[in-house]
Structures are given as structure tokens and as C-alpha cells.
Amino acid sequence: MDQIHLMNVFVAVGEEEGFAAAARRLNLSPAAVTRAIAGLEEQLGVRLLLRTTRNVRLTEAGQRYLDDTRAILASIEEANEAAAGVNAAPKGNLSVTAPVLFGKKFVMPCIVRYLDEYPGVDVSALFLDRIVNLVDEGIDVAVRIGHLPDSSLKALRVGQVRRVLCAAPNYLARHGMPSHPADLQRHTVIAATGISPRVEWKFGAAEDPTLVRLRPRLTVSSNDAAIDAAIAGLGICRLLSYQVAEEVAAGRLRIILDEHEEAPWPVHLVHRESKFGSSKVRKFIDVLAEHLRGHQYLQ
Incomplete structure (x- = not known):
């Protein structure tokens, strides 16, 4: 056979x-x-x-x-x-994965543009706040936030984000502005398990970090819910900078203790190692990389 x-x-x-x-x-x-x-x-x-x-x-x-x-x-x-031919129109199925809010804010506009430009391609988008195994789950392109482990995958750096503390102005007016991470122990803390799954938060340089053990009053699995609670004035939450950038720009949230932040986290596009370049994957990466590298919230 x-x-x-x-x-x-x-x-x-x-x-x-x-x-x-x-x-x-x-x-x-x-x-x-x-x-x-x-x-x-x-x-x-x-x-x-x-x-x-x-x-x-x-x-x-x-x-x-x-x-x-x-x-x-x-x-x-x-x-x-x-x-x-490298100029052949892409066709077939393309699978993409990214964290939930990142996918909604940054990846979906690129998918819509890509589908408009290449009618021969169908896209499956898997937006999850967990690491998806590209080989096991048949994924072509993934967005990874954070430092990458060694692997056979190819990675293209397209930006960076910060892990930030933020609170609503009305909360800070009522409870005061913390001046040091240790002050968080006297504040109401909102924990988003997708970003800070532990109740011990790390600040400062990796070689000499400051560790603060906290007892959150609210723990949620959804970053959206943590943002809503912070905007409502419940307390202080820790999220990634891109997730709250619009709320900070609009004045609904304020970043605090930024002088104690860790080093920024890189953002990569990851795809499977291949001897040949798939046109559908290559062209989608081109579209997504151009969009992400030029975005103000990923600088």
C-alpha cells in the first residue's frame, strides 16, 4: 500500500x-x-x-x-x-492560539484582515490562558508571553509587556497610595490566577527580588473580572500592561509602584520547526508581526 x-x-x-x-x-x-x-x-x-x-x-x-x-x-x-511557488495564494486550514485578552485585542483584528485577503484559508483560533502544545494540539502559530524554554520551535520576538499593579483613583483616594510593595499587606488585593496564581508576589530585579506574601480578598480566574473589580474600586490587582492599557489611558485605573516592577516580559510568535516555509503560516506571521511590532501597548 x-x-x-x-x-x-x-x-x-x-x-x-x-x-x-x-x-x-x-x-x-x-x-x-x-x-x-x-x-x-x-x-x-x-x-x-x-x-x-x-x-x-x-x-x-x-x-x-x-x-x-x-x-x-x-x-x-x-x-x-x-x-x-512562494507566490502561490495560501490555502487550507490555519490554527492559531493566544492568551484570551491578547487574542481579543491584538490577534483577532489580524485574523479578520488575513481572511479578507486570503479567501482560500480557514482559521481556527484557540484563545486560552494556558500554554498550548503546538505539536499535540496541531497548532500552527502561537503567541507566547514570557521567557521561552529551549525547544525545537522557531520564535520571532514582536514586543514586550510589563507586569503591573493598578487600582482605581477612587480606591487610592480612600486608602492611600502604597510607597513600597510591603505596603500591599495593608490593602485590599485582587488576585487574577491567570497572571499571579500564587499569593506571594515578586518585585524588582530577578537576582535580588522583593517577595511579598499576600492574602487576597478576591481571587478570580478571569483577567476581565479582575479588571472590572479594580475599576469598581474594590482594591489593587496585578495584571499585564497590555490588559489594562486602555483603562489606564482613560483614567479608570492608575498604575502604582512602577519603580518596583520586574523586567519586561518578551512577546514572541512561535511556530513549528520546518524545512519548508508554508505560505499560509508565513504570510499570517508577516501580518501579525507587523501589527504587533507597531503597537504602542507592546513597546
């Missing part, structure tokens, strides 16, 4: 976790899918899948082969695009 066909069938079964679902996805009969997997396992001399009456699970060897096969098929697709 054709090796590429076998790989495509295996990826479909592994991702769908079932033969019937994979058959529907590939528009093949279940029998054809079963034969393809049996042929692939015989060819490799290893069990890739564990079949039960309810579902199909990958073996350890199967998981490794799935990861490698995804990368191989992606390289083939990208090589075909490169052979078709």
Missing part, C-alpha cells in the same frame, strides 16, 4: 480514537481503514493501537509514530506548497 496513504489513515485513527470516525473523516469504508492499519503494523512489525470494544488507544510506540507522522505529512504539504 502507498505509505502516505497509510500514514494519513493512521493519523486519522489516532486523532479520532476510533476506526469508524476515521473512516467518516477520510470518506473510506471501516473495512478499508482496518486493512490499512493492519498493513501498517505488519510493515513496521510493531503494535501501534490497542483495540477494545469501546475505543482505540495508542500504544507508546503508536504515540511516538503519530507525532513523527504528523510532522512528516506537514512537511510534505509544505514542500508541495513551496514547489507550487
